[in-house]
Structure formats: C-alpha cells, structure tokens
Amino acid sequence: MIAENAALAFAWSYNDNDQEFSLKGSLRPQKSDELSLCMSELEGSVAKVSGKFYVNVRRLVRMNNVAFHALACKILDLVRERADLSIHVTTSSVVGWATRKFAVLEAVSDKITVSEYDSEFYPGQTFLEEGGFIPILRTQTKLTWHHERTLLADHGLKPDMEVADICCGIGDFAVLLQKEYRPARLVALDHSRSSLDYARKVAGEFGVRGIDYVFGDASEMLLESDQFDFVTCRHSLQVFDRPELILRELFRICKPGGRVYVTNEKNSHCLGEPRAETIQKTYNEVARLWAHFNMDIELGPKSRRYLIEAGFDDIRMESFMVTNRDGNPQDFADIIQSWENVYAGQMAVQRGDSEEEIRALRKGFQDHIFAALHPKGYAGWPVWVASGRKPA
Amino acid sequence: MPAPAEGVSAKSDMPQLLQMDLDIGDFCSDWSHCDLMSGYVARMVSHNRLDSVLFANLYSSALNELLETVFRVHGQTGTLQFSVQRQDNLDRVELVFPADDAIYGVYKDAVAKASHDNAETLYLEALFAETEPGPGLGLLELGVDYGARLSTDRHDDGRMCLIAELSLEGEKE
Ligand SMILES: C[S@@+](CC[C@H](N)C(=O)[O-])C[C@H]1O[C@@H](n2cnc3c(N)ncnc32)[C@H](O)[C@@H]1O
Numbered sequence: 340m341i342a343e344n345a346a347l348a349f350a351w352s353y354n355d356n357d358q359e360f361s362l363k364g365s366l367r368p369q370k371s372d373e374l375s376l377c378m379s380e381l382e383g384s385v386a387k388v389s390g391k392f393y394v395n396v397r398r399l400v401r402m403n404n405v406a407f408h409a410l411a412c413k414i415l416d417l418v419r420e421r422a423d424l425s426i427h428v429t430t431s432s433v434v435g436w437a438t439r440k441f442a443v444l445e446a447v448s449d450k451i452t453v454s455e456y457d458s459e460f461y462p463g464q465t466f467l468e469e470g471g472f473i474p475i476l477r478t479q480t481k482l483t484w485h486h487e488r489t490l491l492a493d494h495g496l497k498p499d500m501e502v503a504d505i506c507c508g509i510g511d512f513a514v515l516l517q518k519e520y521r522p523a524r525l526v527a528l529d530h531s532r533s534s535l536d537y538a539r540k541v542a543g544e545f546g547v548r549g550i551d552y553v554f555g556d557a558s559e560m561l562l563e564s565d566q567f568d569f570v571t572c573r574h575s576l577q578v579f580d581r582p583e584l585i586l587r588e589l590f591r592i593c594k595p596g597g598r599v600y601v602t603n604e605k606n607s608h609c610l611g612e613p614r615a616e617t618i619q620k621t622y623n624e625v626a627r628l629w630a631h632f633n634m635d636i637e638l639g640p641k642s643r644r645y646l647i648e649a650g651f652d653d654i655r656m657e658s659f660m661v662t663n664r665d666g667n668p669q670d671f672a673d674i675i676q677s678w679e680n681v682y683a684g685q686m687a688v689q690r691g692d693s694e695e696e697i698r699a700l701r702k703g704f705q706d707h708i709f710a711a712l713h714p715k716g717y718a719g720w721p722v723w724v725a726s727g728r729k730p731a
Numbered sequence: 732m733p734a735p736a737e738g739v740s741a742k743s744d745m746p747q748l749l750q751m752d753l754d755i756g757d758f759c760s761d762w763s764h765c766d767l768m769s770g771y772v773a774r775m776v777s778h779n780r781l782d783s784v785l786f787a788n789l790y791s792s793a794l795n796e797l798l799e800t801v802f803r804v805h806g807q808t809g810t811l812q813f814s815v816q817r818q819d820n821l822d823r824v825e826l827v828f829p830a831d832d833a834i835y836g837v838y839k840d841a842v843a844k845a846s847h848d849n850a851e852t853l854y855l856e857a858l859f860a861e862t863e864p865g866p867g868l869g870l871l872e873l874g875v876d877y878g879a880r881l882s883t884d885r886h887d888d889g890r891m892c893l894i895a896e897l898s899l900e901g902e903k904e
Pocket residue numbers: 460461467468476479480505506507508509512528529530531534555556557558572573574575578
C-alpha cells in the first residue's frame with residue numbers, strides 16, 4: 340500500500356511467509372490518524388500469526404515523532420495483549436537515527452527486540468571485507484587504470500560532470516578519477532566502513548579534496564534520483580547474487596541522458612604461458628567456487644544483457660586484458676598471490692575442499708605467477724567494460 | 732528564500748551558513764513546509780561533512796523536529812527567522828519566532844525537561860503516553876537521542892529564540 344504527499348510518501352507491505360511487516364519511505368504525518376490505515380493493517384497482520392513477528396523498517400528513511408509515537412505504542416500494545424507473541428524490529432545502519440530510536444522499545448518490553456540488519460549482506464561479504472582484499476584492490480586498480488584512464492572518455496566521461504562511484508571499495512579509483520577528470524562532484528559509496536575509513540585516510544594523505552565518501556547500500560541508496568551524469572560500478576555486480584537490484588539503483592540515480600559504466604570479470608578466461616593448462620584448470624575452478632557462494636565471477640560478458648534488461652540504451656562494450664607487460668610484472672604477480680590467499684586459503688576451505696583439491700587449486704595460481712615473472716612469459720587477466728545510456 | 736548570510740549570528744560567534752526570514756503565517760499554512768525545509772537545508776549544509784548522506788539524513792531529522800514543534804506552538808503573527816551556524820563539528824540551529832509569555836513558558840518547560848538528568852525517563856513517559864504526544868516530545872528526543880543542547884531566550888519584541896546545538900558526526904557512526 341502507498342500513501343503519498345510531500346511529507347508522507349510511504350508504503351507498507353506484509354509478507355505472510357516471513358511474518359514480516361515492512362514500512363518504507365518517509366513518515367512525517369501531522370496527526371497520527373493519517374497512519375490509521377497502515378496501523379490497522381499492521382494489527383490485522385499480527386492477528387494472523389503466533390510466535391515471532393517481524394517489523395522491518397530498514398527502508399524507512401524519515402520518520403517524525405508523531406509517527407514514532409503511533410508505531411511504538413502499537414507495537415507495545417500488541418505484545419502486551421498477546422502472551423504468545425514477540426516482535427522483532429529490523430533497522431538499517433544506513434539510516435543514522437533508526438537503531439537508536441527504535442532501541443527504546445527493548446527498554447520497555449523484553450518481548451521486543453531490535454537489531455540492525457547488516458550481516459550477510461551479500462554472499463561473499465566476509466571474504467571480501469575481512470579477507471586480505473584491500474591490498475588486492477589497490478594493485479588491481481593500479482593495473483586496470485592503465486586501460487580505463489582513456490576508456491572512460493570513450494564511454495562518455497568528461498571533466499566537470501557529476502559522478503558517482505558505487506561500491507567504491509577503498510576509493511583509489513575515485514582518487515584517480517578525481518585527478519584525471521576533475522568532476523564537478525564525486526560521490527563514492529560503499530557498504531564497508533573499514534574500506535571507507537581507509538579511503539578517507541588515503542585521500543587525506545594525498546591531499547585529494549572533494550571526494551564525498553558515503554556509507555550506503557547499493558541496492559537501496561539514500562542518494563536522490565536523476566542526479567549524476569556518469570555512474571561507475573566496478574568489479575561489483577559480480578559479487579551480488581542479484582545484480583539487477585544494483586543496476587536498478589544505478590539507473591535511478593543517473594540523470595536521463597547520463598551513462599552508467601560497469602566493469603566485470605570472467606575469471607575462467609585468465610590465461611598464461613607457459614603452463615597454460617594448469618592455469619586454465621584453476622580458473623575454471625575459481626568460477627565454480629564463486630558460484631558456490633552465489634557470486635558470478637563470470638559475469639563480464641553478460642553485462643550487455645544486464646544493461647539492456649535494466650532499461651539502458653546506446654550500450655557500448657569492450658574488453659581489455661591486464662597483463663604482466665602493463666608495468667612491473669611483480670604487480671601482476673602480487674594480484675595473483677592475493678587471489679590465491681583468499682580463494683584457496685579461505686573460500687575453498689569454507690566450501691569444504693580437501694587438502695588435495697586445495698593444493699591443485701593453488702598450483703594454477705603459482706603457475707600463473709610463474710608465467711607472469713618468466714622472462715619470455717605472458718600472463719593475462721581480462722576485464723569487460725560496458726556502459727549504457729539512461730534514455731533521456 | 733535563503734539569503735546566503737555572511738558573518739556571524741547575533742547570538743553566537745559561530746560562522747553563519749544560512750539564514751532565512753519567513754512570515755510565520757506562511758510557514759504554518761502547510762504542514763509539508765517542515766519536511767521540505769528540513770530536507771532542503773540539510774542538503775545545503777551537508778556537502779563537506781565526513782559522510783554527506785548520513786549527515787543530511789540526521790540533520791534533516793533533527794531540524795524537522797524543531798520545525799514541527801514551532802509549527803505547532805507559536806504566536807499568531809510576525810516573522811520566523813531561521814538561521815544555522817557551524818563551527819567545526821558543532822552545528823547550531825536558531826529559530827526566532829513570535830511567542831507570548833505562555834508560549835515562551837511551554838518552551839522553557841520543554842527545554843528544561845530535555846536537559847534534565849532524567850530526560851530519558853521523561854522521554855519514555857512522553858513517548859508511551861496514551862494521548863497524542865505534546866509539543867515537547869520532539870525536543871525531548873533531540874536531547875536524549877541526538878545529545879542536542881537546547882536553550883531558549885526571550886526577546887523584547889514579543890518573540891523568542893529556540894536554539895539547538897548538535898554534534899551529529901561526533902558520535903560513532
Ligand atoms: C570486489 S569489491 C570492488 C571494489 C572497487 N570497485 C574496486 O574495483 O576496487 C566489491 C565492493 O562492493 C562493496 N559492497 C558489497 N555490498 C555492497 C552494498 N550492498 N552496497 C555498497 N557496497 C557494497 C564491498 O564493500 C566492496 O568494497
């Protein structure tokens with residue numbers, strides 16, 4: 340259901356399966372009876388269940404005290420009337436006031452619990468955020484920048500644009516972009532606080548000003564619609580189990596006529612000489628390993644389809660190959676080593692691979708490094724770049 | 732609408748970010764003005780914060796409570812003068828509006844409660860009261876949840892001043 344006027348643009352829905360009542364949008368009514376329909380549906384939903392009932396306010400962005408009073412009293416009444424009922428409220432860490440505001444409910448009844456939804460955000464979060472990924476990302480960006488620096492212009496990026504980098508990681512791409520393209524505005528968003536802290540520190544140390552590092556959830560951003568001329572999202576659609584949800588948001592924040600630019604990989608196409616065969620074997624296995632955790636490291640060539648299905652037109656697409664010849668071969672080798680550490684050292688272990696299997700997996704990485712550092716060797720990592728225009 | 736005001740506020744020596752004067756009757760002609768104004772101002776003052784989006788969301792929430800309170804309780808005619816100042820991480824909101832002695836008393840009382848040692852208990856009482864919440868609930872919440880420092884001041888011209896000082900990024904994100 341939807342209620343709509345300026346201060347009151349909110350919607351609610353009830354999911355029977357999960358016994359979950361969700362509220363989203365902006366709730367700033369003048370009088371509490373403006374919420375009566377929503378409150379009676381909440382009551383009606385609770386009437387049908389026993390045990391634990393969930394109230395989801397993760398997407399509730401604004402709420403005044405008139406609304407909070409109405410909702411808080413209703414929730415308290417419900418658990419007081421029904422001995423068999425307890426209520427759990429789920430808030431979001433992205434909405435700064437929410438957890439503290441709802442926490443008072445725990446103080447008045449031990450049948451009400453409140454928690455922030457954050458964990459298990461996307462399938463591989465623990466590997467990527469807590470694993471040794473920060474050094475990988477830095478070296479990766481250094482090598483991909485070698486190609487993207489000029490490619491970005493071919494995809495429509497120009498100085499003085501309003502730009503957003505979504506899932507910015509540790510923010511070094513934003514720094515490079517800021518220096519090279521001098522955007523009028525640059526917002527860099529990620530859902531990892533430690534990465535953002537790191538990003539702010541690096542920007543500070545390098546004296547780079549003007550990048551707005553923002554904590555947020557790419558699948559439901561607080562950023563307003565139709566704001567950016569150019570939206571980038573690099574190496575990230577491939578870590579979500581439902582990339583179309585992220586694309587929908589990238590589309591939304593992009594100005595009509597603006598462009599969304601994504602890069603993704605297809606790891607099974609990593610290659611090297613000598614020792615091509617073991618290298619190939621390992622990267623085929625990497626693709627299966629990611630799939631096991633519901634992530635698609637083979638997404639690269641599918642970007643065109645994803646962009647078209649998200650409503651973009653004028654799709655431009657190409658690929659480039661990062662190689663050991665792009666600069667110092669040791670940089671390339673460092674990337675592969677950190678892949679081995681995370682993929683073989685953590686993900687395969689968690690999948691329950693045998694020691695034998697892990698040894699075989701490691702072998703291909705080591706051979707890839709061998710090829711990269713070999714005086715006559717060649718080692719490559721292909722990346723797919725795609726961009727689309729939001730119809731004007 | 733807003734005149735980008737130079738210099739410092741009359742009441743504090745903090746640098747002024749923004750000031751606007753509105754007719755109180757115009758402001759109170761439509762409830763959505765509170766929401767629109769808090770959203771608009773929050774965007775204006777958030778661009779150079781540590782996290783502009785998180786900050787704007789908190790700022791808008793806090794400012795909206797102040798505006799809604801004034802919307803509900805104010806004198807009949809005159810000017811609403813709204814200004815915001817900032818020094819480092821301290822944000823200050825100043826609202827000057829028509830108020831007779833009774834209205835001034837309502838605010839003095841609410842601000843005293845919000846600053847009281849047991850403000851938290853008072854907040855819970857007000858929140859879970861059976862009746863529609865009084866005008867003090869928003870101010871209580873600002874004191875309790877946002878750690879706002881609230882104060883009031885009487886003006887000679889039949890107006891009063893409500894001030895909130897907030898440190899929105901001081902707390903842990
Ligand atoms: C593989 S990294 C890519 C980082 C960066 N774009 C780069 O190319 O170096 C994926 C990033 O997505 C971020 N991420 C994951 N889920 C997210 C979400 N729901 N919202 C925003 N960022 C998210 C992670 O924190 C991580 O920094």
